[in-house]
Amino acid sequence: MDNVDRELISLLRDNARIPVMTLARKLKVARATVQNRLARLEAQGVIMGYTLRLQSDAIEQGVRAITGIGISGHHAAEVRRALRGHPNVVAIHTTNGRWDLLAELRAESLEAFDKVLNSIRSIPHIENTETSILLSTYKM
Structure with missing residues (x-):
């Protein structure tokens, strides 16, 4: 290139x-x-597609957050499978930091988001979580 x-x-x-x-x-x-x-x-796969960018408030996005997830033992694959099927999980990332996984979450409201967090925390082998709600997004 x-x-x-x-x-x-x-x-x-x-x-x-x-x-x-x-x-x-x-x-x-x-x-x-x-x-x-x-x-x-x-x-060559450098350009994988062309996409649409929307004004951030053009579509109701509700609550967006990143949740760090700590997993007990060697159960990461099981937890990833459970998260993959969760309707409010937008993306799952592995990381080398404090958390075993980072999950991007979305919900319609804070009340709905509370239920989402409780359902994720109840997944077997998830030891602890820490969530940061995303307030504004700036594209590079």
């Missing part, structure tokens, strides 16, 4: 719907060059 590829990716991060001709003009290369680079980056 060279500087043109990096600049192309930067432009697409800002606006994935920018026309190829506009990309070519901004990068000072031919339209075919942009199309070939896009095709190569997609084939």
Whole structure:
């Protein structure tokens, strides 16, 4: 990957719907060059898709949080399976820090979120949790 590829990716991060001709003009290369680079980056898996970004308050998101999860013994796989099937768990991450897992959670309200936390804490082999509610999100 060279500087043109990096600049192309930067432009697409800002606006994935920018026309190829506009990309070519901004990068000072031919339209075919942009199309070939896009095709190569997609084939290599560097660009895995194009996505939609919504204004943070455009859709009701409710309560969002990150929960650190401590697991007893060697039961991480069992806990991951239980969390994977939980409707309020958006993502599960392994980590090398204090917690065995980090789970991203969502619920409609604080009351619903309280129930979500209680249901997660009742999963066998979860020893302890610590939750941080996400207040604002800033995209890099």
